Amino acid sequence: MVASMPNASTTSQPAQGVAVTVRGASRVFEGGVAALKDVDIAIPAGQFVAILGPSGCGKSTLLRLVAGLDRPQAGTVQVEDPRDADNAKRRGPIRDDIAYVFQDAHLLPWRNVLRNVALPLELKGVDRATRLAAAREAIETVGLTDAATRYPAQLSGGMRMRVSLARALVTRPRILLLDEPFAALDELTRQRLDEQLYGLWRRGGMTVLFVTHSLSEAAFLGQRAVVFSKRPARVAADIMIDLPLDRPADLRTERHFNELVLQLHRTLEREGG
């Protein structure tokens, strides 16, 4: 069990992303509420995809399907390693390489920052020294080294979210699913975390699915924005964000950026958001 985590913590090389293919996926909940209907999305390995859509339209359901926490009634959701297609088909979704960040931090309040961040590796059976070292590294990545021994109750909302992010990064995931992760934070903190996340993606090369309500956040982070319709969610628009790969903070004031935000705004409005 211990030895089965080659890319978890010991190596520093960037984890390559995985590809996600959703074909005709539908999910209807008990009571007849249809969350997703015939959703088709193909995400190449390493892409940063922002997912927009009206509240409660089924965006979270899509993330849960990709994470393997839920199953579609119809259609398929595949997570594949492009370098190892045969193996992927045999194993099904690559659960080991998935990380999920929720809207709130959802930390274990009885554990300090370090042990919270080490939790995923602990659950996967990685030995103590290795997982603590990996946790320290992840904590450093999100800039919380000084807070490693503090408890969640002693942290601000933004710091808690960074801990949550570090916990997601500690396994060196090849796909990162984020469900409105910074929605509860103030604008400045959110922008700073966006920039940090973007930097992590540039260095890590993982695939990112980022659900958000913020149009500017979607435009700033995504290489591509997928806009969902009202429930049951279908893909209403699939927009490539043609901004340069380097995205400094002042990109937000540029004309083309704002045109893109406006375009997203119109699309979303048309879809009843």
Next chain:
Amino acid sequence: MPWRSALNSTLKWLFRSALPPTVTFIVINLLWEASIHVFKVPRILVPKPSEVYLALWHEPEALLRGTFSTGVTALLGFGLSAVIGVAAGVVLSSSRWIERAFYPFTVFLQTVPLVAIAPLLVVWFEIGKKPVVVAAFIVSVFPVIVNTMTGLRSVDPALIDLFRLYGASPLSRLFKLRLPAALPNIFTGLRIAAGLAVIGTIVGELFASYADENAGIGMLVQSYQKEGDLDFAFAAVGLASLLGLLMFGSINLASYITLRRWHASEQGRAV
């Protein structure tokens, strides 16, 4: 220096939390003493508090030994409740079917009149400490079970997802997530159980113990009452309450030490 600030905050805590009830206690005693003088209450009905304290002062031996005996029995009953109650809570909340099949019968523990089954306990366990421990257990286990179940069931669903995502085994989900998350509720159950265990012990002693040199408070109160020594009976009752309070306080302390870093219920207490 950390120990100095700890001492400081302890003193502050004593001042803030222990002073008000102490003042109330003294005032009530004075009023009690005064009203017995004023209304001329006969001493075979209610003794004066001063007489109660004098009784305790002059002949403390039987009383203290009784308190100790009751304390040990109550602690054993409480310990059984804590261990079996938490275990039962874990088992009952492990599946809806197990809960449906067995939970109604645990409610029986809550509704069974102890006084009615005490004679049966004597039949099964013979007079002595055993039936009394069982009595203390029976009256105190239910709140532990219910609160443990509530705690285990109210775990944040997102955290359950997180544990699933990383392939946690059912055991690590239990020990690393569900039990710690249930701790505040478990402590609530234990707090209630601590008081109940003392009550169960004293009732049990009335029915199922000998009036020997190890007689507990329940036995003592009964014999003092028969002899008309109301001052001693009151002292015994007072010691029994004190015992309950001591157990309750110990649980509170354990709860504070365990939860202070992370649970809202224990934060900002001793500051």
